[in-house]
Amino acid sequence: MAKKKEITPIINENIEHESLDSIMGERFGIYAKYVIQDRAIPDARDGLKPVQRRIIYSMYLNGNTSEKPTRKCAKIVGDVMGKLHPHGDSSIYGALVRMSQDWVMNMPLIDFQGNNGSIDNDGPAAYRYTEARLSKFANNLISDLNKDTVEMTLNYDDSEEEPVVLPSRYPNLYVNGSEGIAVAIATEIPPHNLKEIIEATIYRIKNPHCSCDDLLNIVKGPDFPTGGYIYESEGLKDIYRTGRGKIEIASKVEIIEGKDTNTLLITEIPYKVVKKDLVYSIAKLSKSKDIDGIIDVNDNTAGDGINITVELKKEVNPEIVLTYLYNKTQLKVNYSANVVAISHDRPKTLTLTSYLDTYIEHQVDVITRRSKFLLNNAKNRLHIVEGLIKAIDIIDEVVHTIRHSKDKKDAKENLKTKYGFSEEQSEAIVMMPLYRLTNTDINTYINERDSLKKQIIDLEEILQNDKKLKSIIIKDLKEISDTYGIPRRTIIKEKEEEITLDKRDLVAKEDVYVALTKEGYIKRSSFKSYKSSNGSLPGIKEGDTLIMEDIANTIDYILAFTNKGNYLLIPVHEIQEGKRKDEGKHINYLVTLPIDEYIIKAIVIKDFDKDVSIVMISKNNYVKKTKLKDFFTTRCTKPITCMKISKDDEMVDVSVSNGNSNLFITTSIGISTLFNENEIDNIGLRSLGVKAVSTTKNSKLISLITFRNDEKNKFLFITDKGAVRIIDPSKYEITKRLGKTQRAFESFKSDQHYLVYSTKILNSKDPLKLQLLMSDNSIIEAEINDFKLTPEKNCKNNLEIPTNLKISNVYIHEVQKIDKDTIVEEAKTSIDNSNDSGNVNNINSSQDTKEEDFKDYEQISIFDEMGD
Incomplete structure (x- = not known):
């Protein structure tokens, strides 16, 4: 017969329905409370997190104290993890190591043997290699722990007891500080000077109603183990008044002046700054284009403190470089205390x-x-001692009674019955060896009894007299301060006046050659490279032409203008150095230049404070003037508008005016106008300007001379077919803007010449070297030897160029500069309305004409100078 299957009885399940959000809220609250109270936040009384307290207590229990040899950290970690702290070994070992690091703790609590990490953020050696013990100073945390000084609680598995808090005979929370991140809460407590905190504690004990400001006369501020400087501020006071505050910590840096170089010697760095990261950031800055004065950065730190050297060029102001490093690196940091x-x-x-x-209460x-x-x-001992004294008085009877008793229990009962001893006294008598009982001098116990009575009186007074009790606390605190107190490491000082940084102050002052081409290729080269080139023109790309090539200082700026009505501001020190014969590097690594945009002019600027203006013209007959200072910008990464022009227009020329300059503007076919700059007002960068010439006969503006x-000076004009004309501007009439036009040159329609270049030239014995960019992108070098005036207005081909080619551009080694030698004049009108002609003045009319002024001039016809 088949066996019947067993039927499992149905169990009635009790299922409670609860929403996930309520469960999560409740459970997360439990978790948050655990993390806050049992992991990340220190106890105010002893300044320790649970893991730190358990490490110290475990080492104390195992006799791993300062007077004993060190023990393997693996054993220490294992004991803590197995008995007290049910978490990972890495967190326990990390806490153990941290308490030994003298760049983290003001007063290290652990003596460590082996690699315990470094200020470079190197990790410690594995705990199987290292050893540790409690430091001598840590004894002040566990002092009297065996005298029921603190409450004990069961460990995680109820097998051991552990202290809820350590006695901590000094204010450890402030002395060593703490940091931790819990759930929705964090702590950041800076370390302080032991002497100051103890003195403040004593002052508070004596003056329980004192204010925080009273205590701030004692506690100057945090005292970091790494030293450095803290600046006085309200944030510093807020740390103590409110528990939260922000301070600045600066490195200690000494400036050492040498014969050829200066050196910044860094001997202390801010708290929690990783040294190697600081050195790397300074070294990285030294290679950037923002600073040009750092030669080398070296970390010479050994076992005797921080030693970082920053070697500077002699030409650089070390104070400025230091200020820059304070602002750009962790040489100075903000520290937020919570x-x-x-x-x-x-x-x-x-x-x-x-x-x-809180600490005093503890x-x-x-x-x-x-x-x-x-x-x-x-009291217990006194009771025993009194029993022993009584026993010695009747020693023979006591000995006889003990000898004739059956056992220990019987002996105790007989002593209590016959002589009136208490249970404790009887126990002490029978447990004492007979030779001691019979040979001990009664005076020894009498002295001990008297001492115990005095001790009892003192202890009762402490318990009954609050003043006496607090005097004990003060005495113990003073003892610790005298034994372990050290001078303050971190200096509190007044905030220094902020130095306004000019990036040029960070650059070693050096004259260099700068070359910039029409297509935007730029380079700087040294004098050595220039000399080795024997004065030849710098290398350029085929089809490109030079816009400028001149001496500039590394602290200067290049103000370059483009055909699209934009400008670029380029610090010379940011230009990459290269060989003079090289083409250079495209300007895009400094400023993004669109493909259809090219450079038309460049000016070397030494001083933006000069009260001069920049005059600009466009091919469609517009002129505008803007103050130089408006062009300054701290950073230029793309072209900035300086003349608002239409799509079919282009900016064609730019020049500098000094407040009372004359403007000589010429079109492509030689039509010119001459008027004073004060005919136009200074306007903003994004404006278009005003009309320049009354009639252009459908030609375009090409050149501007101020x-x-x-x-x-004389003026030089060069046309596309190689015609050269030199004129004397003093023979031209100054009119109002849009006044009568004049001719710089003329040409027949059958042989039309177009202006490609004009400039001012000085009388010189040296030939004027030209670089002609031809229509086939070839370059022809030419020179002008004769600087006499050209009486003929009609163009003649003076330069030898191939008949099938035309000149598209000309480069002459001349660059406008704005520096200390730039002449600035007061704005004056040069139009004399009282003149009979109504609108004409000669430039030199107010001056005496001297014969030598015309010694280089040829006689010309008056008709050559007449306008159309």
């Missing part, structure tokens, strides 16, 4: 006064518990 600790079983933001009150409790413990022991009334 004094959060567990106080009365909950996290609180503590002010200085509330923290000291010490009162420790001394009270210790006194009660000692009092109880003293000059002063007292200049004796």
Whole structure:
């Protein structure tokens, strides 16, 4: 017969329905409370997180103290993890190592043997290699721990007891500081000077109603183990007044002046700054285009403190470089303090006064518990001693009674019955060896009895007299301060006046050659490279032409203008150095230049404070003037508008005016106008300007020359077919803007010439070298030897060029500069309305004409100078 299947009875399940959000909220709250109270936030009373407290207690229990040899960290970690801290070994070992690091802790609590990491953020050696023990200073945390000074609680598996808090005979929370991130809460407590904090604690004990400001006369501020400087600020005071505050920590740097170089010697760095990262950031800056004065950065740090050297060029101001490094690296950092600790079983933001009150309250409790413990022991011992004295008085009877008793229990009962001894006294008598009982001098016990009575009186007084109790705390604190106190490492000083940084101050001043081409290729080369080239023109790309090539200083700027009505501002020190014969590098690595945009002019600027203006013209007959200072910008990464022009227009020329300059504007077919710059107002960068020439006969503006009334320059004009004309501008009439036009040159329609270049030239014995870019992109070098005036207006082909080619561009080694020698004049009108002609003045009419002024001039016909 088949066996019947067993039927499993149905169990009625009790299922409770609950929403996920309520479960998550409740469970996360439990988790958050655990992390805050049992992991990340220190207790205000002893300044320790649970893992730190458990490490110290475990080492204390195992006798791994300062007077004993060190033990393997693997054993220490294992003991802590197995008995007290049910978490990963890495967190335990990390906490153990941190308590030994003298660049983290003001007063290290662990003596470490082996590699415990470094200020370079190197990790420690594995715990199987290292050893540790409690430091001598850590004894002050565990002092009297065996005298019931603190509450004990069961460990995670109820197999061991551990202290809820350590006695901590000094204010460890402030002395060593702490940091931690919990759930929705974090703490960042800076370390302080032991002497100052103890002195403030004593002051608070004596003056319980003192203000925070009173305590700030003692506690100057945080005292970091890495030293450095802290600047006085409201943020510094807020740390103690509110528990939260922000301060600046600066490195200690000494400037050492040498014969050929200067050196910044860094001997202290801000707290928690990784040294190797700091060195790397300075070295990286030295290679950037922002600073040109750092020669080398070296980390010479050994075992005797920080030693970082930054070698500077002699030409660079070390104070400026230091200020720059303070601003750009972790040589100076902001530190935000957030004094959060567990106080009365909950996290609180503590002010200085509330923290000291919490700590003093803890010490009162420790001394009270210790006194009660000692009092109880003293009373118990006194009772025993009094019994021993009584026993010695009747020693023969006592010995006889013990000998004739059956066993220990019978002996105790007989002593109690016959002589009136108590249970404790009887126990002490029977447990004492007979030879001691019979040979001990009664005076020894009498002295001990008297001593115990005095001790009991003292302990009772401590418990009954609050003043006496606090005097014990003060005495212990002073002892610790005298034994372990050290001078302040971090100096508090007034905030220094901010130095306004000009990037050029960070650059070694050096004259260099700068070359810039029409297509935007730029380079700088040294004098050595220039000399080796024997004065030949710098290398350029085929089809390109030079716009400028001249000496500039590394602290100068190149103000370059483009055909699209934009400008570029380029610091010379940011231009990459190259060989003179090289083509250079496209300007896009400094400023993004669109493909259809090219350079038309460049000016070397040394001083933007000069009260001069930039005059610009466009081919469609517009002129505008803008103050030089408007062109300054701290950073130029793309072209910036300086003349708002239409799509079919282009900016064609730019020049500098000094406040009372004359403007000589010429079109492509030689039509010219001459008027004073004050005919037009200075306007903003994004404006278009005003009409320049009254009639252009459908030609386009090509050139602009600015000059002063007292200049004796000649003007040079070059056409596309190689015609050269030299004129004297003083023979031209100054009119109003849009006034009568004049001719710079003329040509027949059958042989039309178009202007490609014009400039001012000086009388010189040296030939004027030209670089002609031809229509086939070839370059022809030419020169002008004769600088006499050209009476003929009609163009003649003076330059030898192939008949099938035309000149498309000309380069002459001449660059406008704005520097200390730039002449600035007051704005004056040069139009004399009282003149009979109504609108004409001669430039030199107010000056005496001297014969030598015309010694290089040829006689010309008056008709050559007449307008159309």
